Amino acid sequence: MPPLPPPILSHDSKCKRDPSKPDVRGSFEVITAERQRIEHGKVIVTALAGLFFLVCTWTSYARWANFQYRSFDLAYYVQAIWQLIHGRLDVSIENVPLLGNHVEPIVLLFAPLFAVFRHPMLFVAVQNTALATMPLVGYNIAKRLGLDGKRACLLSAALLLAPAAGYIAIHEFHPEALVAPFLLLMLQARVAKSISRHWLWFVAVLACKENMTPLLIVYCAIQCLAERNRGLVELRRWYLWPMSVALIWFLLCAYVITPALNSGNIDYVALYDQLGTSPRNILINAIVRPQLIGRALLQSLTHGNLVWGLLFPFLFLPLLRPRWIVIAAPILLQHLLSWRSSEWMIYFHYAAPLLPLFWIASVEAIAASDQWKRVPSFVSRATAWLVIVGCVAAQIWVGPLGRIVTTTADWFGAGQERARKNAFIAQIPPASSVVAPLSYLSHLAMREKLYSLHYILKGLKTLSRSSYEPPSSTDFVLIDYRDAATFDPGAGFYHPTMKTVDSRIIPSSDRLLHDFLKKAAWTADEQDELTLLRNLRSRKAPVTDEQSSPADDEPGVFSIGATRLLSIGTTGGVVSRSRPLEVHLRWKFQGQRDVFPWMLLKLSRDEKATVALLVKGLCAPEAIDGIYTENWRVVTAERLLPGDYFLEALFVDNSKRAWFETRSGGGGESTLLPPPISLGHVKVER
Numbered sequence: 001m002p003p004l005p006p007p008i009l010s011h012d013s014k015c016k017r018d019p020s021k022p023d024v025r026g027s028f029e030v031i032t033a034e035r036q037r038i039e040h041g042k043v044i045v046t047a048l049a050g051l052f053f054l055v056c057t058w059t060s061y062a063r064w065a066n067f068q069y070r071s072f073d074l075a076y077y078v079q080a081i082w083q084l085i086h087g088r089l090d091v092s093i094e095n096v097p098l099l100g101n102h103v104e105p106i107v108l109l110f111a112p113l114f115a116v117f118r119h120p121m122l123f124v125a126v127q128n129t130a131l132a133t134m135p136l137v138g139y140n141i142a143k144r145l146g147l148d149g150k151r152a153c154l155l156s157a158a159l160l161l162a163p164a165a166g167y168i169a170i171h172e173f174h175p176e177a178l179v180a181p182f183l184l185l186m187l188q189a190r191v192a193k194s195i196s197r198h199w200l201w202f203v204a205v206l207a208c209k210e211n212m213t214p215l216l217i218v219y220c221a222i223q224c225l226a227e228r229n230r231g232l233v234e235l236r237r238w239y240l241w242p243m244s245v246a247l248i249w250f251l252l253c254a255y256v257i258t259p260a261l262n263s264g265n266i267d268y269v270a271l272y273d274q275l276g277t278s279p280r281n282i283l284i285n286a287i288v289r290p291q292l293i294g295r296a297l298l299q300s301l302t303h304g305n306l307v308w309g310l311l312f313p314f315l316f317l318p319l320l321r322p323r324w325i326v327i328a329a330p331i332l333l334q335h336l337l338s339w340r341s342s343e344w345m346i347y348f349h350y351a352a353p354l355l356p357l358f359w360i361a362s363v364e365a366i367a368a369s370d371q372w373k374r375v376p377s378f379v380s381r382a383t384a385w386l387v388i389v390g391c392v393a394a395q396i397w398v399g400p401l402g403r404i405v406t407t408t409a410d411w412f413g414a415g416q417e418r419a420r421k422n423a424f425i426a427q428i429p430p431a432s433s434v435v436a437p438l439s440y441l442s443h444l445a446m447r448e449k450l451y452s453l454h455y456i457l458k459g460l461k462t463l464s465r466s467s468y469e470p471p472s473s474t475d476f477v478l479i480d481y482r483d484a485a486t487f488d489p490g491a492g493f494y495h496p497t498m499k500t501v502d503s504r505i506i507p508s509s510d511r512l513l514h515d516f517l518k519k520a521a522w523t524a525d526e527q528d529e530l531t532l533l534r535n536l537r538s539r540k541a542p543v544t545d546e547q548s549s550p551a552d553d554e555p556g557v558f559s560i561g562a563t564r565l566l567s568i569g570t571t572g573g574v575v576s577r578s579r580p581l582e583v584h585l586r587w588k589f590q591g592q593r594d595v596f597p598w599m600l601l602k603l604s605r606d607e608k609a610t611v612a613l614l615v616k617g618l619c620a621p622e623a624i625d626g627i628y629t630e631n632w633r634v635v636t637a638e639r640l641l642p643g644d645y646f647l648e649a650l651f652v653d654n655s656k657r658a659w660f661e662t663r664s665g666g667g668g669e670s671t672l673l674p675p676p677i678s679l680g681h682v683k684v685e686r
Helices: 008-015 024-065 073-085 105-116 121-132 134-144 149-161 163-170 175-191 195-208 212-226 232-261 268-272 279-288 290-303 306-314 322-336 354-369 377-398 401-413 415-425 453-458 509-517 635-639 654-664
Strands: 434-436 450-452 476-480 522-527 530-535 558-560 563-571 581-589 598-605 609-618 626-634 643-652 677-684
Touching: 024 121, 024 134, 024 149, 024 163, 024 401, 073 105, 073 121, 073 450, 105 121, 105 175, 105 195, 121 134, 121 163, 121 175, 134 149, 134 175, 134 354, 149 163, 149 306, 149 354, 149 377, 163 175, 163 306, 163 354, 163 377, 163 401, 175 195, 175 354, 195 212, 195 232, 212 232, 212 322, 279 290, 290 322, 306 322, 306 354, 306 377, 322 354, 354 377, 415 522, 415 530, 434 453, 450 453, 453 476, 453 509, 509 654, 563 643, 563 677, 609 635, 626 635, 635 677
Parallel strands: 434 450, 434 476, 522 626
Antiparallel strands: 476 530, 522 530, 558 563, 563 581, 581 626, 598 609, 598 643, 643 677
């Protein structure tokens, strides 16, 4: 396979003529005009880079501010660096220290910045700044590969117009995202024949994530073969020594750093358990049972769009330069062979190492087409425009533009929701320990003790069948019952009682939460879908004046097992901004709780058409034996149109309901516990 074409700096020899010769003036006029065209292209590319940064950073911020982040990743790095600048290494969110989740020493460079600008969005802003530089670097590479300014401008713009770039930028924060610009800078250094910069960006890519080492090792090996005529001395400087460094770093990560810092809390090998039980077993099966590999690849290629979302914008041109596909193979196989379907999709950050490789393959193919005698010159010139058309078509097909528009619309319509949620979590002091849903973690990450609610609900460690050991009672527990990321049955976070493949019984998520909360006594602040539990640091029932009441003689509203609803009612018949709707529930629990009712409030007109279905969530999950009273404030009811509404309380077994809806499209047995309970009428006023 041919090496990268030499830089076009060879034209400089024509510029070093004697100024006294007659044709010198004409030569310098041509060079000046060419430089002006280059500057014009750079202006366009720079403007696009600035626009990309602003749009993607705004979108990411709006999603964060609206509590729409769906993972713990940003919170993990915020807490890790916050702990580091305070002289501590523990990161409670994942129960592994920094470099224990992934070996990403590049994040250490964020510490000085974060010490000055202490906001979670700092990480996103730095990431997107780096991503926005890609077309500037790509423009330089394209020019050095012999393309004119117009085609260089178009192809460098394709780096940001491809859907992958937008998804990488708006999908929260991941150090792996930095691989995209760093790889481009490394390739630029190689084309420019700068050994020092090549080493710098090679090491920077290594520092982004441990799984970059196989990619770089293959890169060095392929380049050695492609440029074998350059001599052993040069090959050692450019490829053999870097390959040795990458191999040593891989061994250090695999056998020293990861075992020392991640003692089984996160098992990434489990992502490939359909291929084998261990790395050794997977390698053996790849030889003796290749159908396992083929089946996994068929599944990911037919049900995922990662590969097609990278090839389509570049018109499948990377296939004409297969050496770059081979270099990308370690990362491609890592994702395509995983059972986790998100890794097959372009909607996340997984395309970061692949985007620059597919792009450079396309640029090389277009540059080489200038020398193909059977291809008319206008085809080569038009291909760059067709790549832009391909990027636009890909944006329509799978691009993030729709999400960007939706996020912006949500921002302008969710001002009250943001203010309500921010005021709610402002009750949590900065030094307090807290359990919180996924969407709230990065907002609360600058503290020593922070835990994710989804682990308690799931009952298992990350990518593992090992049981999760929750922390001892925290100062606060925050629950958002409408947080779809945390209460996600599709991801297995929220589930009914289930059996693992090794025949262990995992209690339902509702029971797991109850078992965690029953270790202490709590006071509850319940507002709409939000509940904030404050630890009383003692084990006593919150209601003491009713313990002697003759509850056993009360018929109650309904009774299931050890759970009995004694009474339910509302306060007042008029709801306005100054008088929110309040619902009072009085429970009696006796013995081991086996049912955990989840309450919904149905509002309808004329007892027919449902206008709203408001979520309260679990009823008294913290309660044990005794009588408990809940006071639920329904603030969002005041936003309904003025008029009279009929109220009904619905109590369901929500873990079963959510599981049925996910697994069978809503089929299965009814999960409604008692029949709907009428709460009368309410009038909404402005």
